[in-house]
Every structure is written in C-alpha cells, then in structure tokens.
Amino acid sequence: MADSYDNRDGKIWMDGQLVDWRDANVHLLTHAMHYASSVFEGERAYNGKIFESRLHSERLLFSGNELDIPIPYTVDEIEAAKYEVMKANNLVDAYVRVLAWRGSGQDMGVASASNPVRMAVAAWEWGAYYGDAKMKGAKLDISKWKRPSPETIPCFAKASGLYMICTMAKHQAEAKGCSDAMMFDHRGYVAEATGANMFFVKDGEVHTPKPDCFLNGITRQTTIKMLERKGITVNERHIMPEELEGFEQCWLTGTAAEVTPVGQIGDYNFEVGAMARDIAESYEKLVRE
Template sequence: MSAYDDRDGKIWLDGKLVEWRDAQVHVLTHALHYASSVFEGERCYNGKIFKGAEHSARLRKSANYLDMEIPYSVEEIEAAKYAMLKANGWTDAYVRAVAWRGAGEDMGVSAARNPVRLAVAGWEWGAYYGDAKMKGAKIGISRWKRPSPETIPVHAKAAGLYMICTMSKHEAEAQGFSDALFMDYRGYVAECTGANIFFVKDGEVHTPLPDCFLNGITRQTVIGMLKDKGIRVIERHIEPYELEGFEQCWLTGTAAEVTPVSQIADYNFEVGALTRDIATSYETLVRS
C-alpha cells in the first residue's frame, strides 16, 4: 500500500469531497501543536457503518470535553461518512472521522477564536492484529499507566491520550508482541493501546471497570451479547496478579473487533470455546 497521504480517492473535508492528496492543513494548525483533536474509528460492513450514529454522537461529546463545538450535527456527520464511502466505491471499509482546532487568529495554548474543522476519511482494512484473529494475540505490559480522571478528560477519544499508546505499542512490537496492556494510575488492569480487554474464569467473564479509560462501543456491544447468552459479566477492578488465574482472554474494539489473546507477558491463555463463540457472534451481528 502507498503512504496514507499519497493515494487516489476522495476525503470529505469541511463540508465537501476533495481529492485525497488535496486534503491538507497548515503547519500552524492548533491541533498539531497542542493536540486539540478528537476522532472516531468505525467499520462499514456490507454498506452499513456499525453503530455509526453512536460514534458520531461520541465524537461530538469528545469535542465538548475538549471545549470544542463541532459545527456539524450527528445527522450531518453520518451523511458525510456515507458520501465519502460512496465516492470511493467502498461497501467494506474502516472509517475515520476527525475534528480539530485549525489555524486561525490564535497560536498559543488558548485557541477560542480558531475554527473547529472536520474531516472524514476511510480505507480498506483487514484484521487489525493479522492472524491473531485465529491464533490469539501476544501482548506485553506497558511501563506507562492510564492517567487519573483528575488530570485529563479520560472519557474523550482525544488524540493527546494516544501518545503513550504509540510509545507503548512501539516498545511492545520491538519485543515481539502485537500490543501492550496498560495498568491504570492505581495499578489495576486497564486496557490495551486501542482495545478493551476481557477475561474468562469458571464460565464467567471479567472486564476492567472503565472509570479512567474509554468505555468502548464495541465493549458495550459485547457485554450486551454475553448477557443475552446468559453469561455473567463482572465489571470490576482487576489486580495484575489475577492474570495468572484467568483461562481465556480477548480484546474488543472497532479495529480489533473481537480478537483472542493467547499471551500477556508470561501469562498464557487458551483460545477457548467462549472466546471463539463471541467472536463469531460479533462477526454475524456486524454483518447482519
């Protein structure tokens, strides 16, 4: 594949479709300097974006957390996504909506007078973790921690919150892992760099309480599916030592979908029947 800035196609930018290579911003864009940016990752299956309106609503909410007002409604953002998909001829694709403070009268920490801009792009994308969808991902443990809600708006899907994700994933990949698991500021198990995490023990599912990280839309969907199957789901604080006692593990996220985990650092997990069942059920749901 060519670089992401050098492709044929269309990107929706500030109310209109533009040529891919023309979707540019100025070097003095506020978001480039101060991380005043929020985004969503979504997947389109068979011509339908899974839970698209929920993602658009969360995008607007994330912007509000960062004191930004996106000048487009949920309905207008949805229309932009489908216009972009149609222009590129895609029925199965990853969709990226991103809003940011652009260049304007302010170029400092304060940027109240700068416009909030919006773009919607997409690309055709397979399994985020490659063959881990079948074999199970191998995950390291990050030396960084998810921050306290007193330090940053942790429930926003904000670009600045992902810097430690990039650093942690690079370090994990250098060590032969696919991803990295974060603990939170208190030392509890939190999430991976772009996915929530679930564990299985004695037929019950345990997942970290999302009180200092994003409560993913895929996470919420999977919890609902498990409950519909009559499986008990326990949302709680999980201590790192408990990893040794869990039997199965999987990740959830728009990019990850439902991906089994076979290893976290020195702990090994079975890619078992419940993991495979929920992965299959999720695949069926998003394509229905």
C-alpha cells in the first residue's frame, strides 16, 4: 500500500522552488484551510507530455480571477513549473496537481485581500481512477446533493469549495458499493458525476448535459470533438431524469477518469457498448500521440 500523500519521497514545487515532499507544508492559519479560498487543476501526462497542458494553466488563471485569487504567475511560468516537477521526480506517465490558494497573512476573517497568493505543483503516478470499470462499466449512485446555481458561486471555476458536496456524495456512493454518484443541477436536470462529465447514447446519437451551471471539462470538450470527427451527432442539452431509462450507453469523461463506461446509475442499466468502447480507445490513442 502506498504511503500517505504527506509521507512520500520526491520533490514538490512551491512558490518558485523545489522542496522535499515532506517539507511542502503550510501554516494552520492558512486562509484557504478555513475558507476554501483555493483553485486547482488536475492533469495527466502521457509519455512525458501533459495532455492539453496550456489549457489547464489558462483555466487555473481564469479560476483564480473568478474567485478573486490573483495568481502571480504567467501561463509560461506555470508550464515550466509542471515540467520541472516531473523531471525532478523522474515521471513520464503521471498525474499533475497545481494548486493556488490564499495563504497566511494579516487577515483571518472572511476577507483576505492582504494575504499572499501561493502556488504549488505536485505530481505522482496514478492509475485508472475507477479501477476495472473501464472494462465492465462503473456503477453510480444518485446523489441527493445538487450542483449550485451560477447565482450562488462562480460555478465555472475549478474551485476547491465546489467539491465539498462532491466528497459527501462520493462517500455516500462508496458506502453503497458504487464507484461514484450522479448529480442533478439546482433545476433538477442531469448534471455530472462528482468529478467527471457525462455522456449518453440513444439511437446512434450522443446526448450530454449542457454545462450551464457546472464545469465544462477539458476532456469533455475533447470528447465532443472526437465524436464530431467520427460523424456522430452530439446533442448538448438539458436532460430530464426520466430520460435515463431510454438511454442505451453512458460514459464519464475527466482528466482523472479519462473516458470510463458506465454500467449502472441507480436502478438504470446501460450496455458497455461499441460506441463507449470506441471513444475510450480513441481517447487513449489521442493522449499518447
């Protein structure tokens, strides 16, 4: 069994320099620990190249701006830091996590404008997010928690605070023997899983929830382009819960999840069919080109 994430060998990039893995620490009174004032990116490297790396770096800066966390690094500097970490840890196939947050400073209430913004980059080997689900299809619970309205929080940012209900939903799903949970949005439409976007197949066409109150994932966008290149019609639209019964196939997309077929959501069953397998194989080939 692997060591705890705070007890490993290697290097982590923090605020412009590499530090020993076990020394990559912050103070207890770090603002982000108390108020979730942080944003992040999760990325995968294949054969030494981070897939869509610059898009992730650009989205990190966008997320920071959305949450009033001005990240003091350029896209080029973030890119350099990511590859410096991979080189320092001798990684070729890896998961890369970039995190920016409000640190300790003069403010310890809700406001934190005077506190410095810090950034760190870590990378490690990480296998299939859903284990053997790529072969037999993941099993999903249906969460009681809903994705929030855009009027309540900057929901298009990749912000740490947005994931708390995802953690709760996934814990509840795992307690039921499921890999993950599907979430509805605040209006009751099908939205996404706790850390992945969703696609469905019916009569040879693909249907995917319209990302108007949740993250339009980079892997989601990549998958849509792949499907369109294959001549498959993709319908981005609001999907009602009762439509789940009529869909034939389903899969998840995300940087960690990659493309993972789904075999069951609650009481609804799906075939791990030809289209789901084909798009998973096509994605695997694309990221290693």
